[in-house]
Amino acid sequence: xxxxxxxxxxxFIKVTTGIVGGLIGAVIGLPxxxxxxxxxxxxxxKDAWIPIGKFxxxxxxxxxxxxxxxxxxxxxxxxxxxxxxxxVRKSDSPDDLLVLNSRCTHLACxxxxxxxxxxxxxxxxDAKFDIAGEVVDGPPPRALDVYEEHRITEDGIVExxxxxx
Amino acid sequence: MWKNIYxxxxxxxxFDSLYANLLDRPEPKTxxxxxxxxASMFLFILQGLTGIFLTVYYTPxxxxxxxxxxxxxxxxxxxxxxxxxxxxxxxxxxxLVFIHMLRVFFTASFKFPRELTWLxxxxxxxxxxxxxxxxxxxxxxxxxxxxxxxxxxxAGTVPFLGEFTLKVLRGGPELSALTLxxxxxxxxxxxxxxLAALMGLHLYLIIKHGESHSxxxxx
Ligand code: HEM
Ligand code: FES
Numbered sequence: 269x270x271x272x273x274x275x276x277x278x279x280f281i282k283v284t285t286g287i288v289g290g291l292i293g294a295v296i297g298l299p300x301x302x303x304x305x306x307x308x309x310x311x312x313x314k315d316a317w318i319p320i321g322k323f324x325x326x327x328x329x330x331x332x333x334x335x336x337x338x339x340x341x342x343x344x345x346x347x348x349x350x351x352x353x354x355x356v357r358k359s360d361s362p363d364d365l366l367v368l369n370s371r372c373t374h375l376a377c378x379x380x381x382x383x384x385x386x387x388x389x390x391x392x393x394d395a396k397f398d399i400a401g402e403v404v405d406g407p408p409p410r411a412l413d414v415y416e417e418h419r420i421t422e423d424g425i426v427e428x429x430x431x432x433x
Numbered sequence: 434m435w436k437n438i439y440x441x442x443x444x445x446x447x448f449d450s451l452y453a454n455l456l457d458r459p460e461p462k463t464x465x466x467x468x469x470x471x472a473s474m475f476l477f478i479l480q481g482l483t484g485i486f487l488t489v490y491y492t493p494x495x496x497x498x499x500x501x502x503x504x505x506x507x508x509x510x511x512x513x514x515x516x517x518x519x520x521x522x523x524x525x526x527x528x529l530v531f532i533h534m535l536r537v538f539f540t541a542s543f544k545f546p547r548e549l550t551w552l553x554x555x556x557x558x559x560x561x562x563x564x565x566x567x568x569x570x571x572x573x574x575x576x577x578x579x580x581x582x583x584x585x586x587x588a589g590t591v592p593f594l595g596e597f598t599l600k601v602l603r604g605g606p607e608l609s610a611l612t613l614x615x616x617x618x619x620x621x622x623x624x625x626x627x628l629a630a631l632m633g634l635h636l637y638l639i640i641k642h643g644e645s646h647s648x649x650x651x652x
Contacts, residue, residue, distance in 0.1 A: 296518070299511035300486055306510040343490065343508065344500035 307343070317427040320355060320367070323420050328357045331368070331381045331388075331399065338430065353415065354381055354388070355426060356399060362420055367428055368401045369413040379412070388412065454640065461646040466540075469533035470639075473561075476526040477628060480564075483519040484621060491571070493617035495610050498573035523565055530561045542645040550638040553631050560628045567620035573613060581616070582608055 275283075320334035335352035356366040370379050370388070377392035387404055388397040395406025402411045417429035443449055490509060492501040505512035534554060537543055543551035570581040585608070589599035604611030 296482075299514055300482075303486060303509055303511045303515055304489060344492070344497055344504040 315429070315431050317419070318430050319421075319425045319427050320353075321426055323362065323365075323424045323426050326355050326357050326365075326426070328359065329399075330383075331356050333370075333381065351430075352378060365418065365426070366400065367415040367418050367426075369415060371413065372408060373403075373410050373412060374406070374408040458640065458643065460644055463644060464647070466536040467644060469529055469536060470635075473526060473529045473533055474632060474636075476522055476529060477632065480519060480522050480526060481625065483515050483522065484625075486515045487519060488621060493571065493613050495573060495613055498571065498613060502572050523568060527561055527565055530558055534558055540645065540647055546642055547638070547645065550635060550642070553635045553638070556631050557628065557635060560624050560631065563624045564620060564628070567616040567624065570613060570616045571620065578608065581612065585612075 318336050320336070321332055326332040331354035333352065333354055335350060337348050337350050340347045340349065352370045354368045354370060356368060358364040358366065368388075371377075372379050372390045372392065372395060374390065374393060374395055377390050379388040379390045379395070379397060381387075382389050385396065387399065388401070389395070390397075390406065390408070393407050395408045396404040397408070397412050398404050400411075401414065415428040415430075419427055419429075421427060487505065490501055490505050490512070492498060502516070505516055507513075537551065537554065543554075566581075566584060570577045585599050585602045588602055589595045591598060600606060602612075603609070604615050
């Protein structure tokens with residue numbers, strides 16, 4: 269029976285053990301790798317169009333304040349962040365819309381529009397920006413940030429495109 | 434070439450004699466009951482691996498423990514599988530270790546020269562139960578919370594030392610964040626280290642003495 273072509277009982281056990289072991293390893297190992305790298309495979313999915321107000325409510329020359337909150341979910345933890353800004357219409361044309369971020373470019377306090385001062389004032393270190401967002405006075409290194417991408421929907425709602433980060 | 438590499442390594446590491454001593458040792462006529470210790474050891478390794486994977490997402494804090502497990506079950510690919518194996522493996526391990534102990538008892542294998550193997554085995558059994566007890570709290574759900582409240586209370590009924598023991602187990606008079614954290618430390622570091630050390634001794638003794646013969650009619 270133990271011709272050279274026959275598998276010995278010993279070798280049979282070795283081979284079977286190897287195959288079964290390999291199968292068990294693969295069945296558990298592959299899902300385990302997927303389990304580890306899963307968060308890296310997730311799309312951010314955080315970019316979104318966000319409505320900020322009716323176009324008709326925005327008066328020419330009067331900054332229109334808006335604010336919104338974004339919730340970020342990281343696994344089992346959620347972080348809510350607030351954002352705000354001002355929509356500034358310069359003329360009748362719907363294209364002539366400037367959407368400013370109200371986060372001060374100095375140390376990120378929130379600036380407020382003051383009709384009296386005819387500018388955005390920052391409460392933290394007395395900075396002043398003009399209606400176009402340019403620095404007039406104070407420590408900020410650059411003009412207010414602008415939400416470049418915005419659109420007006422069919423219902424006349426202004427929306428801005430929000431990118432995370 | 435492979436043969437030469439093998440020989441070179443074998444000269445320095447001595448696989449061949451390791452193999453002969455560990456896997457090719459003489460065995461008396463045995464039955465499937467004699468495989469339960471190895472099965473327990475396999476489960477211990479499986480629990481270790483799946484446990485390590487679970488700690489990648491699990492958070493031992495009262496604020497997040499429950500949510501992080503929810504996330505493992507629903508948010509991560511194959512999280513249900515890893516947790517499922519760990520969960521059922523834990524129950525199976527306690528059962529297997531217990532049956533292994535019964536087998537050793539019924540074949541009277543605990544007698545000379547294997548008394549120490551048996552004593553170390555008792556330590557292994559207790560440590561395995563300890564793994565179950567500490568692991569049960571970690572999901573931090575109602576069942577876990579009350580099971581641990583009652584379990585630690587039982588320790589508290591011991592005369593004289595009871596109250597102190599209860600405080601040591603809970604990290605204070607009440608179940609709290611401290612309890613969860615120390616149960617976690619015990620579950621992933623302290624008890625596994627004890628188990629691994631005891632298993633090493635256990636195996637050393639088994640290899641030294643060899644497997645006992647099954648009792649015959651004459652015994
Ligand atoms: C984590 C738990 C344990 C592991 C991993 C383990 C592992 C092993 C292994 C691999 C063997 C070789 C033979 C066999 O499988 O039957 C063995 C034998 C033995 N075990 Fe365990 N064991 C554990 C728990 C226990 C417990 C709870 C006891 C008893 C209190 C015990 C007492 C013994 C004794 C006396 C032998 C020698 C049996 C003989 O030579 O026939 N073990 N153990
Ligand atoms: S943060 Fe606005 S001026 Fe400093």
